[in-house]
Amino acid sequence: MIIYRAKNYQDMSRKAANIISAQIIMKPDCVLGLATGSSPVGTYQQLIEWYKKGDLDFSHVTSINLDEYKGLGPDNCQSYRYFMNTNLFDHVNIDKNRTFVPNGLEMDSEKACSDYNQIIAREGGIDLQLLGLGHNGHIGFNEPGAAFEKETHCIDLTESTIEANKRFFASEEDVPKQAYTMGIKSIMQARKILVIISGESKADILKEILYGPITPAIPASILQLHNDVTIVADEAALSKLPE
Ligand SMILES: N[C@@H]1[C@@H](O)[C@H](O)[C@@H](COP(=O)(O)O)O[C@@H]1O
Secondary structure, X not given: XXXXXXXXXXXXXXXXXXXXXXXXXXXXXXXXXXXXXXXXXXXXXXXXXXXXXXXXXXOOOEEEEOEEEOOOOOOOOXXXXXXXXXXXXXXXXXXXXHEEOOOOOOOOHHHHHHHHHHHHHHOOOXXXXXXXXXXXXXXXXXXXXXXXXXXXXXXXXXXXXXXXXXXXXXXXXXXOOXXXXXXXXXXXXXXEEEEEEOOHHHHHHHHHHHHOOOOOOXXXXXXXXXXXXXXXXXXXXXXXXXX
16 A cells, blocks of 8 residues: 655645556556545546646546446536536547446446446446545445445435435535445446545544554455555645654
8 A cells, every 4th residue: 555645635636646647658548437526626637637638538537436326327516427517528539439327327336336337347347436535434425334245236325325425415404315326346346446535534443444443344444355455645634643
């Protein structure tokens, strides 16, 4: 595991974008596993800037996102498909047909998840998976207690995640209660993993996932067992780690 220390959110974003760019340059037809949330927004902005300068080409890239709220479609501004379109895909030359997000409008959970597993397998797996980190140690929407051996599945969001995500919705009642997410097994099968973490509010959980026991109670703790993980965290997020 490599840990890069970034000065702040902007520096973290630039470092993470550098790692993603290197992946695209080394393998132009790579499969990127992408994430939503506030953590990757700056990374995507940096990638867009480099694309606009002519330094990056997404035309052969495939992307597979981690998760989607069950019940929300692409036109809903809170859906993760909408987030990806507006924060990245609309601004670069990626072929939208090669961008995948679980189908939030498929109400048959089993079908939505098995379709998504098939897509991941068909695309040959993920070369580089970008991850943010939930305050309770969740990755994607794998909440504490999620079994490590799961692929894409439907989950019930925990109260703390609903609470954390309600800032994006008109009211707490509007936050969907379920989501489709790649499982820990799908994430761990990615060839490389890049985790971005910013802010003091993530400092305790970052320490826990790095130094604590590997347990489904803290889903991200499993990353200790992956052989190619890079963490880019800012000083505030790293503030609780031993020197
Ligand atoms: N499903 C997403 C996760 O993929 C993300 O990592 C997490 C942290 O979000 P943020 O980066 O906004 O702290 O939020 C959501 O729950």
